[in-house]
Amino acid sequence: MKLKKIAALLALAGLSGSAFATNGYFPHGYGMKAKGMGGVGIAYGQDAMAAATNPANMVLVGNRWDVGVDYFRPQRGSSINGNVCGPGCSLDGKYNGDSSEDYFVPEFGYNKMIANNMSLGVSVYGNGGMATDYSRNPFGAFGATGNAGVDYSQLMIAPTWSYKLNDNHAIGVTVKIAYQRFEAFGIQPFAGMSSDPAKLTNNDHDSAWGYGFALGWTGQITPTVKLGATYHSRTYMQDFGDYKGLFAEKGSMDIPESYGVGMAWQATPQLVIAADIMQINYSKINAVGNPLRFPPGAGTMLGNNRGSGFGWDDVTAYKIGVAYDLNKEWTVRAGYNHGDQPIPKSQTFFNILAPGVVEDHLTLGATWRLQNGGEVTFAYMHAFEEKVKGSGSIPNTPFGLGGGNADLKMYEDSFGIAYGVKF
Numbered sequence: 001m002k003l004k005k006i007a008a009l010l011a012l013a014g015l016s017g018s019a020f021a022t023n024g025y026f027p028h029g030y031g032m033k034a035k036g037m038g039g040v041g042i043a044y045g046q047d048a049m050a051a052a053t054n055p056a057n058m059v060l061v062g063n064r065w066d067v068g069v070d071y072f073r074p075q076r077g078s079s080i081n082g083n084v085c086g087p088g089c090s091l092d093g094k095y096n097g098d099s100s101e102d103y104f105v106p107e108f109g110y111n112k113m114i115a116n117n118m119s120l121g122v123s124v125y126g127n128g129g130m131a132t133d134y135s136r137n138p139f140g141a142f143g144a145t146g147n148a149g150v151d152y153s154q155l156m157i158a159p160t161w162s163y164k165l166n167d168n169h170a171i172g173v174t175v176k177i178a179y180q181r182f183e184a185f186g187i188q189p190f191a192g193m194s195s196d197p198a199k200l201t202n203n204d205h206d207s208a209w210g211y212g213f214a215l216g217w218t219g220q221i222t223p224t225v226k227l228g229a230t231y232h233s234r235t236y237m238q239d240f241g242d243y244k245g246l247f248a249e250k251g252s253m254d255i256p257e258s259y260g261v262g263m264a265w266q267a268t269p270q271l272v273i274a275a276d277i278m279q280i281n282y283s284k285i286n287a288v289g290n291p292l293r294f295p296p297g298a299g300t301m302l303g304n305n306r307g308s309g310f311g312w313d314d315v316t317a318y319k320i321g322v323a324y325d326l327n328k329e330w331t332v333r334a335g336y337n338h339g340d341q342p343i344p345k346s347q348t349f350f351n352i353l354a355p356g357v358v359e360d361h362l363t364l365g366a367t368w369r370l371q372n373g374g375e376v377t378f379a380y381m382h383a384f385e386e387k388v389k390g391s392g393s394i395p396n397t398p399f400g401l402g403g404g405n406a407d408l409k410m411y412e413d414s415f416g417i418a419y420g421v422k423f
Contacts, residue, residue, distance in 0.1 A: 022337070022339065022356075022358055022361055022381070022412060023039075023278070023280060023317040023337070023339035024128075024280055024282055024312065024315045024339065024342045024356055025128045025129055025130045025152070025356050026127065026128040026280055026315075027105075027126070027127070028317075028319070028337045028339075028361050028381060028383075029041060029319070029337070030049050030052030030107070030123075030125055031046065031047050031048075031049025031050065031053075031066070031068075031107065031109070031125075031418075032047070032049075032066075032070070032365065032377040032378070032379045032416050032418035033046040033047050033049075033323075033333070033367065033377055033418075034049070034053065034321075035070070035363060035365065035381060035414075035416060036321070036333035036334070036335065036363050036364060036365015036366070036377070036378070036379035036380070037319075037321025037323060037333045037334070037335040037363065037365065038319040038320055038321040038334075038335025038336050038337040038361065039276070039317070039319045039321070039335065039337050039361075039363070040262060040275060040276045040319045040320065040321040040335065041053035041054060041057070041262070041274075041276065042054045042216075042229065042230055042260055042261060042262025042278075043226040043227055043228030043263050043274060043276075044057075044226065044228075044262070044264035044272065044274040045057025045058065045060055045061050045218070047064065047066045047109060047377075047420050048061060048064050048065055048066045048109025048110055048111040048121060048123065048420070049066060049107055049109040049123050049125060050109075050111075051109070051122075051123045051158050051160035051162075051172065051174050051214070052123050052125050052127075052156065052158060053230065053276075054216035054229075054230040054262070055158075055160045055161075055162055055172030055173055055214050055215065055216040056162055056170045056171050056172035056216035056217050056218040056228065056230075057162070057170070057172070057216070057218055058111050058121045058160050058172055059113070059118065059119040059162035059163060059164050059170050059172065060162075060164075060218065061119075061121075062113055062119075062422065063111065063112055063113050063422060063423045064110075064111055064421060064422045064423065065109060065110040065421055065423070066107070066108070066109045066418055066419070066420035066421075067108050067419055067420075068106070068107045068108075068377070068416055068417060068418025068419065069104055069105065069106045069107070069416065069417065069418075070104070070105040070106075070107070070126075070379075070414050070415070071102070071104055071414060071415050071416065072104070072105055072412070072413075072414040073101055073103070073412065073413050073414065074098075074101065074103075074131070074410060074411075075385075075411050075412065076097045076098065076132060076355045076408075076409070076410040077095060077097055077355075077408075077409055077410075078094075078095050078097065078138060078348075078352045078355060078406055078407060078408050078409070079093065079095065079406070079407045080092050080093060080095075080138065080394070080404060080405070080406050080407075081404055081405060081407070082403060082404030083141075083394055083401075083403060083404030084402050084404070085141055085142065085402030086402070089141050089402070090141055090402070091139065091140075091141045091142070091394075091402065091404070093136075095138045095352070096134065096135070096136070097132035097133060097134045097149060097352075097355070098133070099133035099134065099135045099147060099149075100131060100133040100149075100151075103131070105125075105126040106124075106125075106126070107123075107124065107125045107126070107418070108124040108125075109121065109122070109123040109125075110122055111160075116164075117164035118161070118162070118163050118164070119161070119162045119163075120159075120161055120162075121159070121160045121162070122157065122158060122159045122160065123156070123158045123174075124155070124156070124157050125155075125158075126153065126154065126155060126156075127154040127155065127178070127255065128154055129151075129153035129154055129180075130150060130152045130353075130354045130356060131149070131150065131151050131152065131153075132149035132352075132353055132355070133147055133148075133149040133151075134147060134148045134149055134186070134352075135147050137186050138352050138406075139186065139187060139188075139189050139190075142189035142401075143188065143189050144187060144188050144189050145188065146185065146186050146202075147185060147186050148185065148186030148187060148352075148353070149184075149185060149186065149353060150183065150184050150185075150353045150354060151182065151205070152180070152181075152183075152354075153180065153181055154178060154179070154180040154255065155178070155179045155180070156176055156177070156178055157176075157177040157178075157179075158174045158175070158176050158177070158214070159174065159175050159177075160173070160175075161173050161174075167220075168219060168220040168221075169217070169219045170217070170218045170219075171215075171216065171217050172214075172216045172217075173213065173214070173215055173216075174214040174215075174216075175211070175213055176211060176213060176214060176232070176233075176235055177210075177211060178209065178210040178211065178212065178235045178237060178255060179207065179209055179210075180207065180208055180210070180237060180253070180255070181205045181206065181208070182205065182206055182207075182208075182240050182243060182253065183203070183204060183205045183206070184200070184201045184203075184246055184353070185201055185202050186201065186202070187200065187201045187246075187353070188201055188202070190246075190302060193294070193301060193302050194301060194303055195245055195301040195303035195304050195307065196244055196245030196303050197245055198245065199241070199242055199244045199245035199246070199251070199303070200243070200245040200246050200303075201246070203242040203243065204242070206240045206241065206242035206243055208237045208238035208239065208240055208253070209237070209238055210235050210236050210237030210238060210254070210255070211235065211236060212234060212235030212236065212255065213232075213233050214230065214231065214232040214233065215230065215231045216228065217229050217230075223266075224265060224266040224267070225263065225264070225265050225266075226263065226264045227261070227262070228261065228262045228263070229259075229261045229262075230259060230260055231258075231259040232257060232259065233257055234254055234255065234256060234257045234284070235254060235255035236254055237253055237254050237255065239251035239252050239253075240252075244303050245302060245303040246302055246303060247287035247302075247303065247307075248286035248287045248290050248303065248304065248308075248309055249287065249305050250303055250304075251303070252286065252287060253285070253288075254285050255285075256280055256281045256282050256284055256285050256288070257280075257281050258278060258280045258281065259278070259279055260277050260278035260279060260317075261277055262275060262276035262277070263275055269325075270324055270325040270326075271322065271323070271325075272322065272324075273320075273321075273322050274320070274321050274322075274323075275318075275319060275320040275321075276317075276318075276319040276320075277316065277317070277318055278316070278319070279314065279315070279316050279317075280314060280315045280316075280317070281314050282312040282313065282314055282315060282342055283312060283313055283314050285309075286305065286306075286309060287309050287310075288310050288312045289309055289310075289311070290306065290308060290309030290310075290311065291308070291309065291311035291344075291346070291347055292308045292309075292311060292347060292349060292350050292393075292395070293306065293307065293308045294308070294395040294397065294400065295395075295397060295400070296308065308350065309350075310343070310347065310350055310351055310354055311344055311346070311347030311350065312342040312343060312347075312356075313340070313342050313343075314342070315339050315340045315342050316339070316340050317337060317339040317340075318337070318338045318339075319335065319336070320335060320337075321333060321334065321335030321336075321363070329368060329369050330366060330367070330368060330369070331367045331369075332364075333363075333364065333365035333367075333379075334364050334365070335362075335363040335365075336360075336361065336362060336363070337360075337361040337363065338359055339358075339359055339361075340359070341357050341386060341388065342356060342357075343355070343357055343388055343408065345388060345390055345392075345393065346390070346391060346393055347393065348389075348390035348393040348405065348406040348407065348408050349390065349393045349394045349401075349405075351406075351408060352408070355388075355408035355409070355410050356410070357386045357387070357388045357408050357410050358383040358384070358411060358412055359383075359384075359386050360383065360384045360386075361381055361382065361383045361384075362381070362382050362384070363379065363380065363381045363382075364379070364380045365377065365378055365379040366378050373421060373422060374419060374420065374421050375419070375420045375421070376417070376418075376419055377417070377418045377419075378417055379415070379416045379417075379418075380413075380414070380415050380416075381412070381414045381415075382411075382412070382413050383410075383411055383412035383413075384411060385409060385410065385411035386409065386410060386411070387407065387408065388407065388408045388409075389405065390405030390407055390408075391405065393405045
């Protein structure tokens with residue numbers, strides 16, 4: 001079937017795509033319609049990408065397929081001040097991490113009603129990631145060579161079963177098959193902090209497969225109000241063996257659990273107002289949540305269970321969006337998304353590699369319904385520039401890193417287009 005070929009091609013494309021996402025390293029939403037509404041989707045599924053947010057909504061979407069791509073352009077950088085790493089040695093300066101800045105993130109969804117109250121579908125999408133590429137290496141004064149940065153990307157393949165309990169309530173279950181890949185380069189000076197220096201940096205891309213699940217519920221509480229709830233389990237991944245000297249637990253990099261609630265209000269026949277609250281537990285993944293530990297002891301070297309990570313806190317994301325039917329051909333959308341900034345001021349130094357600090361996102365979108373029954377959907381997102389000033393972020397203990405602070409900044413833009421068909 002042509003649809004199977006499209007899904008396979010999109011999966012392969014997703015493996016080579018990389019993105020620096022917006023609620024921490026997760027995207028602000030899934031599916032182009034949701035992305036135009038600030039990412040809302042727990043109680044308001046609109047296309048065959050709905051399972052990425054709440055699997056219960058797939059049975060409400062009905063028979064359809066969707067394919068799209070998002071062009072993503074993050075702008076990130078850092079600066080270091082007050083560092084004295086030795087006579088004539090200092091990391092001080094401004095650094096631009098945008099030597100690579102253009103990313104394309106594909107998506108594909110297919111859903112089929114197998115009974116009046118039951119559907120089977122699959123959604124394929126980029127779940128997030130992080131990427132930096134500093135042509136001027138921030139760690140150069142420590143002896144680092146070449147560009148510095150990371151390239152981390154995730155792809156989800158999500159088969160989904162969804163079932164209507166009755167006219168008002170639906171549930172859904174997704175099996176999440178995950179693929180991710182990672183590369184770190186230009187961080188040679190941290191070898192002295194690593195339990196396995198040969199598996200720390202400049203080992204090209206390593207990849208890993210994993211699995212998890214998601215559950216969801218959607219309920220029509222009144223004639224105009226829907227509520228929803230969803231839970232996405234921790235996704236258990238194979239270790240990155242080529243980077244077991246960098247990530248805690250010998251290369252472990254699981255994808256964190258997330259959960260949330262949402263509502264959708266049909267305010268008028270033309271107007272829908274929807275809102276979600278989503279929690280992402282980054283701190284439970286040691287490679288992400290462990291703080292910078294210096295000087296490292298026998299059990300806290302990079303790569304050990306208590307080894308240094310990026311020190312991220314958990315993120316709560318608040319999303320609100322509106323959709324308005326102008327006429328039979330056009331629906332317009334707008335939204336706002338605020339996600340907590342995950343990086344404490346004390347943890348900015350290591351996060352030069354992963355400055356995921358944006359908080360506030362404004363989105364716009366529209367769908368054009370064609371005479372042949374197809375739909376063309378557009379979505380734009382701007383994440384406003386956010387700056388985080390370090391506070392005690394570079395250790396200055398005996399045999400330390402020279403003290404001082406690292407400051408981070410970032411803003412982002414994305415533009416996506418998708419085509420969908422009901423059948």
